[in-house]
Amino acid sequence: MKRPEPIDNEIKLNTKRYIVSKTNPKGIIEYGNDYFVEISGYTETELIGQPHSIIRHPDMPKIVFKMMWDRIQNNENIMAVVKNLAKDGSYYWVVTEFEAKVDPITNDIISYTAFRKAAPPKAVEAIAPIYQKLIEIEAQGGMEASEKYLRGYLEEKDITYDELINQLVENKGIFKFFFKAMKKLFS
Numbered sequence: 001m002k003r004p005e006p007i008d009n010e011i012k013l014n015t016k017r018y019i020v021s022k023t024n025p026k027g028i029i030e031y032g033n034d035y036f037v038e039i040s041g042y043t044e045t046e047l048i049g050q051p052h053s054i055i056r057h058p059d060m061p062k063i064v065f066k067m068m069w070d071r072i073q074n075n076e077n078i079m080a081v082v083k084n085l086a087k088d089g090s091y092y093w094v095v096t097e098f099e100a101k102v103d104p105i106t107n108d109i110i111s112y113t114a115f116r117k118a119a120p121p122k123a124v125e126a127i128a129p130i131y132q133k134l135i136e137i138e139a140q141g142g143m144e145a146s147e148k149y150l151r152g153y154l155e156e157k158d159i160t161y162d163e164l165i166n167q168l169v170e171n172k173g174i175f176k177f178f179f180k181a182m183k184k185l186f187s
Helices: 034-040 062-073 121-157 161-168 173-186
Strands: 019-023 029-032 079-085 091-102 109-118
Touching (some): 062 079, 062 091, 062 109, 079 121, 091 121, 121 161
Antiparallel strands (some): 019 029, 019 109, 079 091, 091 109
16 A cells, blocks of 8 residues: 655644554554544544555654564554554644553563543653654664664663653553553453
8 A cells, every 4th residue: 555645744643542552573463443543544444454655754763663563562552642644745743652452371462552632732842852852863873873863862861761651642640540540452
């Protein structure tokens, strides 16, 4: 399937709705809830069987996805602020968290479920320039260079990536409860 050309049109997400998708261990979409289908602009048939990267916006630094994959493949959680790409080229910002489903016999990961909700505008305002800088560095020096920059940025702020994201999205109270409830509902 051909990737859409990005356009400067933001889809404003309903803060009371959530997006859920499930992939196999290789990132191929096996399920998407109705809101995922609606917001992405793809039909359910178009999404199922496609790599989840079908909604990856080119404004997203590769290093962020590398970090996410490294963590979830080790059955470790990660929360991230992500800019996604809809079928028509529009974009939408989400806060995403993952859960790996593990085979109880083999201990192998058999699927990943991503839980997403609208990213707070303050989080987007803070993370967008960081992502832009990482994209510029990746264009010049590759993903290794952007990883070094990100590590330096976090060290300078004396904060971990997880702490940064938790601060940006104000991951407490009702926000934190949302992800716990989604995991319980879909597990």
